[in-house]
Amino acid sequence: MKIMLGILLSFTLLQGCQSQSDFDLAKIILNQDKVSDIIPKDIKLATYDNGVTNGDNKYASTGSDKILIFNQINLSGENPKANYENKAVVYFNIQDSIITRYQLDISVTKQSEELLKTLKEKLGNPNYTGFSSEKDKMDNLPSEFIWEDIENNILYHLSYSKQHYGIDANLNVLPIMKTYPALPGITYWESFMHYREKSDNTNYTYQDFLKERLENDPDNIQNKLSK
Incomplete structure (x- = not known):
């Protein structure tokens, strides 16, 4: 399922006295929870149309420290070298506002490292680890991770790379599907899912899949750049 970015929404912060300490993106139940039900009450949704429609979907983006919480870790922050603020992006249906997926874009090294650490603590070792080059694999410097939570029907895809401003992390959390939006390394995973x-x-x-692929085609670069 291809999800195109269509309508940009932003969160406008309003003053409020209600405590939001229990809000956590990791608690969102995809395809069930509604934006209007789980977003803290002192966050007002303001809708902006950027001129590109995406069928039945919208998305909202914010750098609010009240939203950028994953598995009890506050990931808000800004990297002045990157001129970029950490953000959470929530995708939802227009008709019923049900959340279909969410995304974290992190450009601060400390928070990127914390995100990877808490994912491993929450989900264990990744089901898939990808590398950008053979040298990176030899040096054990992964660029992609995938965790498959079959029990809860959730796939976690993390892109993790070193930039001139530090470590950049991009997490996509979405339902398990046969095909996914364009994500780094996801085609390898889709091939495995089809075979499984x-x-x-x-x-x-x-x-298991990779072992068989390497035995059949040890020189294939696709097979070499994952584990």
Whole structure:
């Protein structure tokens, strides 16, 4: 399912006395929770049309420290070297405001490292780890991680890269699907999912898949750049 960015919404902060200490993006139930129900009450949604429509979907973006909380970790902040503020992006349906996915864009090294750490604590070792080059794989410097939470039907995709301003992290949290929006390394994962479905073996892992691929084609660069 291809999700195009269509209508930009921003969160406008208003004063309020209600405590929002229990808000956590990690608690969102995709395809069930509504933006109007889970966004803190002192955050007002203001809608802006950027001229590009996306069917039945909208998205909202904010750098608010009341929203940028994942697994009890506050990820708000700004990197002056990148001239960029950490942001959360929430995608939802127009008709019922049900949240379909969300995204975290982090440009501050400390918060990027904290995000990776808390994902490992929450979900364990990733099901897929990707690398940008063979050298990066030798040096164990991953650029992509995928966690598949089958029990809750959630896929976590993290892009993780070193930029001139520090470490950049981009997390997409979305339902498990047969095809995904364009994300780094996701085609490798989709190939594995297709093969697993055909094999009818729910215990079949990406590592099993990769072992077979390497045996059949050890020189294939796609096979070399993941584990």
